[in-house]
Amino acid sequence: MKPVEPTVVLRVPAEAEYVDLARLTLYGVASKMGFSYEDIEDMKVAVSEACNNAVLHAYGAAPGVMEIGFGVCPDGLRITVKDDGVSFDSAAENGVSSAPLAGKSIDEIEAGGLGLYLMQALMDEVEVMTRPGAGTEVVLTKRLAKSEEMA
Numbered sequence: 001m002k003p004v005e006p007t008v009v010l011r012v013p014a015e016a017e018y019v020d021l022a023r024l025t026l027y028g029v030a031s032k033m034g035f036s037y038e039d040i041e042d043m044k045v046a047v048s049e050a051c052n053n054a055v056l057h058a059y060g061a062a063p064g065v066m067e068i069g070f071g072v073c074p075d076g077l078r079i080t081v082k083d084d085g086v087s088f089d090s091a092a093e094n095g096v097s098s099a100p101l102a103g104k105s106i107d108e109i110e111a112g113g114l115g116l117y118l119m120q121a122l123m124d125e126v127e128v129m130t131r132p133g134a135g136t137e138v139v140l141t142k143r144l145a146k147s148e149e150m151a
Contacts, residue, residue: 007071014064014083019051022068022081029070030077035144042122043079043142049115050081050138058085058136076124076143084135 008029012018023044030040047068054066064085071078119126125141 007069009070010068011065012068014054014059014066014085016052016055018066019048019055022047022051025068026070026079029072030142033072033077033144035077035142039142039145043077043140046119046122046126046140047079047081049119050079050140053115053138054081054083054085054136058083060086076141079140079142080137081140082135082137086133086135 008025010022010025012021026043026047027040030043035043051066051068054064058064058066062085064083067080067082069078069080069082071080116126116128119138119140123140124143125139127139129137129139131137
């Protein structure tokens with residue numbers, strides 16, 4: 001699913017108080033696209049988790065920036081959360097990179113892996129791309145379910 005225009009991009013400090021700005025922007029974009037309240041709430045949780053990872057892990061005590069992009073696609077919404085901080089290896093941490101945490105019960109997942117587990121449970125697609133020593137990019141995709149009223 002390739003994003004088409006318009007794309008909204010936020011560049012904000014990687015600090016907890018800016019996560020709400022990402023959630024509010026998501027609400028505006030997703031509402032305009034016609035997503036259901038439930039889908040928007042799911043996306044808000046997933047985006048919060050991705051942003052919180054950047055806030056908590058990317059830069060340590062140093063200041064940093066996170067970039068949140070909202071790409072409107074013909075069949076859904078693609079959200080990217082990028083940072084330029086210390087990257088992590090999701091495959092090493094959780095046994096996967098972009099596949100669900102297959103075969104693991106919630107009790108078997110490390111505490112730090114719950115955010116990724118939630119993102120995968122709430123979104124249609126989740127990709128985590130790391131650039132060793134140069135940051136992490138999380139791509140969250142939600143397809144727009146056409147309601148019968150819209151058809």
